[in-house]
Each structure stands twice: as structure tokens, then as C-alpha cells.
Amino acid sequence: MQYLPIFTKLDDRPVLIVGGGDVALRKCQAFLKARAQVAVVAPSFCDELLALSQQNKVSLIEEYFEAHHVLGMMLIIAATDSEAVNKAVCDAANTHNIFVNVVDDQPKCGFIFPSIVDRDPITIAISSAGTAPVLARRLREKLEAIIPHHTGALARLAGNFREQVKARFKTFADRRQFWERVFDSSVVRKVQVGDTQGAEQQLHDLLTNTPQPEGEVYIVGAGPGDPELLTIKALQLMQQADVVVYDYLVSDEIMELVRRDADLVCVGKRAGNHSVKQEDTNEMLLNFAKQGKKVCRIKGGDPFIYGRGGEEIQVLAKHGVKYQIVPGITAAAGCSAYAGIPLTHRDHAQAIQFVTGHCKKEGQELDWRGLAHTNQTLAIYMGVIKSPHIQAKLLEHGRSPETPIAIVENGTRKSQRVVRGTLSELATKIEQHQIQSPALLIIGEVAALHEQLAWFGQSEQVNSFAQPITKVA
Numbered sequence: 001m002q003y004l005p006i007f008t009k010l011d012d013r014p015v016l017i018v019g020g021g022d023v024a025l026r027k028c029q030a031f032l033k034a035r036a037q038v039a040v041v042a043p044s045f046c047d048e049l050l051a052l053s054q055q056n057k058v059s060l061i062e063e064y065f066e067a068h069h070v071l072g073m074m075l076i077i078a079a080t081d082s083e084a085v086n087k088a089v090c091d092a093a094n095t096h097n098i099f100v101n102v103v104d105d106q107p108k109c110g111f112i113f114p115s116i117v118d119r120d121p122i123t124i125a126i127s128s129a130g131t132a133p134v135l136a137r138r139l140r141e142k143l144e145a146i147i148p149h150h151t152g153a154l155a156r157l158a159g160n161f162r163e164q165v166k167a168r169f170k171t172f173a174d175r176r177q178f179w180e181r182v183f184d185s186s187v188v189r190k191v192q193v194g195d196t197q198g199a200e201q202q203l204h205d206l207l208t209n210t211p212q213p214e215g216e217v218y219i220v221g222a223g224p225g226d227p228e229l230l231t232i233k234a235l236q237l238m239q240q241a242d243v244v245v246y247d248y249l250v251s252d253e254i255m256e257l258v259r260r261d262a263d264l265v266c267v268g269k270r271a272g273n274h275s276v277k278q279e280d281t282n283e284m285l286l287n288f289a290k291q292g293k294k295v296c297r298i299k300g301g302d303p304f305i306y307g308r309g310g311e312e313i314q315v316l317a318k319h320g321v322k323y324q325i326v327p328g329i330t331a332a333a334g335c336s337a338y339a340g341i342p343l344t345h346r347d348h349a350q351a352i353q354f355v356t357g358h359c360k361k362e363g364q365e366l367d368w369r370g371l372a373h374t375n376q377t378l379a380i381y382m383g384v385i386k387s388p389h390i391q392a393k394l395l396e397h398g399r400s401p402e403t404p405i406a407i408v409e410n411g412t413r414k415s416q417r418v419v420r421g422t423l424s425e426l427a428t429k430i431e432q433h434q435i436q437s438p439a440l441l442i443i444g445e446v447a448a449l450h451e452q453l454a455w456f457g458q459s460e461q462v463n464s465f466a467q468p469i470t471k472v473a
């Protein structure tokens, strides 16, 4: 990070602008908005600066810049059209360790002015550190469009109640939950339509009649890894949680999006290596919820597809704990899309079966006869370790050795790899390419479409997050 984003309080603090023209005027107006004590040094001034001086809003020093002008200042702006003067200002400021901004000369700037979305008192600052101002401007435009104008009024209302809320709720967690409830309530709508009195009354009612915070568990599917595949609801609940319980399938990029101050608990599971037993995870969810916490149980893919979501909600339901389920994009859908393999295709596959290579009970066998049928696609989860067995059983039950297969490792992630071959080569390919978990096996004629479709049109989609797909023949 080249610049640390901080918001400074300039109330009555001395700041200096060197230069008397339009640019200096604009900077002066920005400082006055923050109620700074502004001094401007220049041999002459534009009319607007003279007018501000007559209204006692700024002090004008009608002199050529000299190093002593910087003394006692908190921030300094060099806004002249002389490179030599700007450099002298910059040197003097640096000598005294005062932050300086040299207009249109980013390398000399100790601080910069970001683009701003202003919903006072909510202020959003955006900066590209001088690298891509147009991109920063476009982001600002997007934010301007999505952040409602009543956001400032809502923040002011909340500010008016802050002390009362502090007195009512002793812990930070309780206060946060209260505010979450307020911002989910019709107080927001009332502020939006300008019914300030109604909003105040309702907020007051919520404050006096707040029930004990009730715990809840959100069972959230996070998709296969690309954070852009998260649903809006998943993101919202990840942001509301007091505790986030996650496992190894949830990518680092997705974990970056959970609430910063939420407690994180890893119950990492890898095939054959359960670091926390499922029963202990169930117990943990139950206990957190009983403490009144909002718990986000975040899982890779979809919670109900080989995700143990069903087992977890059975326990929650049994104990009367509230829960919500947020579906996610399952690995079969994500990996096949990002590998350019349509799971069904009128010419090749009329059915798709989701299969696990890892059965709960040892010795429990799959319906290999049904799985070996042609004209269908198999999406095999957790199949890497058992691939020799899967290959042997499908061949034994009549699936052609020439059936195309694809192995998608780290599907939808930056490190996605796609290995192609035939059913007779499945286990060898996995060994040869040292395929690591998570990997999905796709078996069926559609796998051969990868060569035809993976590059065409796909690169653009993947580029929004991942590097171009690594293809391994």
C-alpha cells in the first residue's frame, strides 16, 4: 500500500497553500469544508480568494514563498505553476516533516486527495495512488450510483442515539447486533422518505423493547473458490456474523471478505483427514448460537451437496436453533463452466449424476451398473484417492475405455488446472500430474468439448478473477 488511508480532523488546525490561482482556490475550499485554519501565500490572489479573505475565512499572505512560511503548519499544498517554487515548498515541508501535496506532481506528494463519495458524515475515499485516476473515477461513479443519498441522514440519526445505545448495551457485540437490527428495520425506509420523527420514534422503541439477542446459524455455500461466484446473500451474512466457522475448501480470497472483527474458527477437513469431528462442529455451532451469536458456517460449493449441511441443520432443528441456508455454486457447476465443459449436451449427455468417491461406510458400493451407462456425465467429488477403483468399476460394468474424462483441480481459482484423457487413463493421469485436492472428475463424452470450448470466450470470464486456465493434455 503506497498511501495509508486515514481521515484527519482539521478543525481549526493551521494549513498552508502556496499559490493564488484557481487550483489554490479549489484546495482552499476543500480545507474550509473540513474547517481548517487556512493560510495562503502568493504574490497575488484570484478574486475568489480575495473574497474569502474579506469574509475572514482565510488569511492571505501577499509574499513570495519562503521556507519559514511552513513553520507550525500541519499540511501544506504547493499549487503554483512554477516547478522551482513547488520544489522549494516541498523541500521546506520535508525538512520539518510536514505532509505536503504538490499539485499534479504525485512523486513529490506525502499525501494525496482521494476521489470522494460524500454522504456526510459517511465519506468514502478512493485512490489509485496516482496510477489510474480514470479507473478510480469510474469506481467512484459506481459507488455514487449504489449508495443511497439518505445514507448520511441515517448515519446522523445513529450518531444521535449512540450514547443511549452505549448505556443500554454494555458489550460491543450487543451494540453491533442492535445496530444490525436497526439497519435491517423500517427505520431506514422512514429516513429515506424523510420521516425523521417516525424514524426517531421507532429507533427509540427498538432501544427500549430490545429482546435478548437470539443466536442464529447461517449455513452458507461459498462456491468453488472464485469470490465473484459468491451470492449477494452469502456476502451479506458473512458480513453480519460474530463467528465464522470455515473449512479448507473456502478459498483465501473468500475468507478476505468476512467481517474483519468476526472470530474465525477453522474446522478444516480434507479427504480422510478430519481435523475436527463433525459431531464437534455440530456442537460448536449449537453452543455459539446458544450464546446469542450470529454464526456463519461457511462451506465450499453448496452446503447440501456433499457438504454435511443436512447433518448440521438436523442438529440445529432438534435444539430449536434458528438457521438460514444459502445455496452456493457446487463444484460440478463451477469447475465445468470454467473448464469449458457443458455437463449436458443434446448430442452427448442427457443426464448428469453427482457422485462421491468417498462413501461414509466402508464397503458401501455405488450403483456401478447405472453409473456406467452411456449418454450421461458423471461429476465425481472426492474421487482422486479412489480413482483406480472408480476406473476399474466403470470399465468392468461396460463403460468404454475411450470415454473422455477431465480432471479439474482447483476449479475456478487462479491455480485451476484441467487434465484431459480417457477413462482407461484416469488413475495414471492423476498420478502423472500429481493432482491435489480439491479436484473434480468429469467422466463422459462432454469432457472432450474442453479442447473446443475452453479458450473460446472462456478466457475473458476467467480473467476477471483467475489467470488463463492451465491446460494439460
Ligand SMILES: C[S@@+](CC[C@H](N)C(=O)[O-])C[C@H]1O[C@@H](n2cnc3c(N)ncnc32)[C@H](O)[C@@H]1O
Pocket: 224, 225, 249, 271, 299, 300, 301, 302, 303, 304, 305, 306, 307, 329, 330, 331, 332, 335, 380, 381, 382, 383, 408, 409, 410, 411, 412, 413, 437, 438, 439, 440, 441
Ligand atoms: C466435501 S466435498 C464438498 C463439495 C461442495 N459442497 C460442493 O458443493 O462443491 C469436496 C470435494 O468437492 C470437490 N471440489 C470442491 N471445490 C472444488 C474446486 N474448487 N475444484 C475442484 N473440485 C472441487 C472436490 O472433489 C472435493 O474433494
